[in-house]
Amino acid sequence: MSEAVTRIQVAGTAGTEPYEVLVGRRLLGELAGLIGTRAKRVAVIHPEALAETGDALRADLAEQGFEAIAVQVPNAEEAKTAEVAAYCWKALGQSGFTRTDVIVGVGGGATTDVAGFVAATWLRGVRWIAVPTTVLAMVDAAVGGKTGINTAEGKNLVGAFHPPAGVLCDLAALDSLPVNDYVSGLAEVIKAGFIADPVILDLIEADPEAARTPAGPHTAELIERSIRVKAEVVSSDLKESGRREILNYGHTLGHAIEKNERYKWRHGAAVSVGMHFAAELGRLAGRLDDATADRHRTVLEAVGLPLHYRYDQWPKLLENMKVDKKSRGDLLRFIVLDGLARPTVLEGPDPAVLLAAYGEVGQ
Ligand SMILES: NC(=O)c1ccc[n+]([C@@H]2O[C@H](COP(=O)([O-])OP(=O)(O)OC[C@H]3O[C@@H](n4cnc5c(N)ncnc54)[C@H](O)[C@@H]3O)[C@@H](O)[C@H]2O)c1
Numbered sequence: 001m002s003e004a005v006t007r008i009q010v011a012g013t014a015g016t017e018p019y020e021v022l023v024g025r026r027l028l029g030e031l032a033g034l035i036g037t038r039a040k041r042v043a044v045i046h047p048e049a050l051a052e053t054g055d056a057l058r059a060d061l062a063e064q065g066f067e068a069i070a071v072q073v074p075n076a077e078e079a080k081t082a083e084v085a086a087y088c089w090k091a092l093g094q095s096g097f098t099r100t101d102v103i104v105g106v107g108g109g110a111t112t113d114v115a116g117f118v119a120a121t122w123l124r125g126v127r128w129i130a131v132p133t134t135v136l137a138m139v140d141a142a143v144g145g146k147t148g149i150n151t152a153e154g155k156n157l158v159g160a161f162h163p164p165a166g167v168l169c170d171l172a173a174l175d176s177l178p179v180n181d182y183v184s185g186l187a188e189v190i191k192a193g194f195i196a197d198p199v200i201l202d203l204i205e206a207d208p209e210a211a212r213t214p215a216g217p218h219t220a221e222l223i224e225r226s227i228r229v230k231a232e233v234v235s236s237d238l239k240e241s242g243r244r245e246i247l248n249y250g251h252t253l254g255h256a257i258e259k260n261e262r263y264k265w266r267h268g269a270a271v272s273v274g275m276h277f278a279a280e281l282g283r284l285a286g287r288l289d290d291a292t293a294d295r296h297r298t299v300l301e302a303v304g305l306p307l308h309y310r311y312d313q314w315p316k317l318l319e320n321m322k323v324d325k326k327s328r329g330d331l332l333r334f335i336v337l338d339g340l341a342r343p344t345v346l347e348g349p350d351p352a353v354l355l356a357a358y359g360e361v362g363q
């Protein structure tokens with residue numbers, strides 16, 4: 001008997017096509033249908049850690065009659081560089097990749113970000129399919145069409161909005177994920193809980209230890225609920241003209257920490273510290289009640305995510321935050337909560353309030 005597959009719709013906006021996010025097991029049978037009949041060539045972009053998966057996928061597609069190539073990129077953030085994008089463009093060029101051919105990005109968020117960016121830029125945009133293999137990529141990175149790479153000046157500073165033609169979240173992939181990477185992904189799950197769906201927080205708080213493993217009883221529900229939050233937001237605001245900014249909760253400081261750590265910290269860990277900061281900022285700005293602010297500490301800590309960062313780094317973090325994409329001119333802008341599941345924008349907070357909020361985070 002085949003297992004249930006959940007299908008979550010993402011609407012097409014700004015002239016893009018709608019697509020589905022599938023969550024289940026043994027989903028790779030869906031890939032050929034998503035690739036379609038017009039493609040002759042398929043490039044499977046995968047990280048070193050998934051070399052076997054990438055090659056198996058390539059072989060399977062070749063058996064189905066496609067000219068399939070596997071393009072291996074470095075693990076994690078090392079893949080999100082202009083050099084790696086150029087390496088992928090070269091592979092596509094050498095294989096004669098045309099506008100009807102298709103890219104498949106298999107891996108964590110770093111891989112799907114660069115694969116999507118290569119798809120957005122090759123011949124000014126070709127079809128691509130995301131096959132996320134981390135919690136974080138399933139619930140966030142692979143959905144919504146934000147693709148991109150880092151530069152020396154900051155995180156995700158170069159990119160394009162280029163939605164995938166489909167997203168296949170095969171939960172079996174999570175079994176091989178190191179626990180730190182699994183837990184790091186929970187930061188974006190918890191983010192979805194605070195900005196939109198508090199049931200996520202209730203499920204995690206009921207048994208935080210179980211939430212740390214793919215074998216936990218609520219894994220599929222946590223992933224599906226988080227995807228629904230993301231799908232709902234990006235369906236109404238693909239290009240981040242307004243509402244989509246709420247998905248950046250915890251990211252203003254989080255990205256600043258990632259850059260300060262030369263991208264050696266996992267994104268989710270940095271976002272966890274960033275959400276703690278945003279909660280304290282919301283509290284000090286008179287927006288957020290104490291109970292919800294405190295809940296950030298307890299739920300993040302319960303699953304093993306970090307709350308703190310080096311106090312002496314504040315001047316550098318402040319500098320890094322200036323290039324955040326939400327900034328307008330010299331105005332810093334943060335997503336804070338007016339209450340549980342009530343995200344809003346805080347513009348140009350008093351520097352003394354910012355420092356006081358960091359006082360709770362810095363150690
Ligand atoms: N585009 C978006 O909307 C969006 C949203 C959230 C995050 N992101 C980006 O996603 C990235 C973080 O993604 P991540 O947390 O998935 O990390 P990651 O992609 O860096 O993956 C973490 C590590 O796990 C390995 N890996 C991946 N799948 C595996 C598996 N199934 N088994 C064993 N190892 C596996 C990877 O090779 C890597 O070494 C950041 O660059 C972040 O900026 C993008």
Ligand SMILES: O=C(O)C(=O)C[C@@H](O)[C@H](O)[C@H](O)COP(=O)(O)O
Nearest residue numbers: 140144146155156244247248251325
């Ligand atoms: O999809 C979005 O929009 C988000 O902000 C989701 C974030 O989790 C993600 O890390 C995103 O890549 C951040 O985008 P950026 O525009 O701040 O680089």
Ligand SMILES: [Zn+2]
Nearest residue numbers: 188251267271
């Ligand atoms: Zn993120």
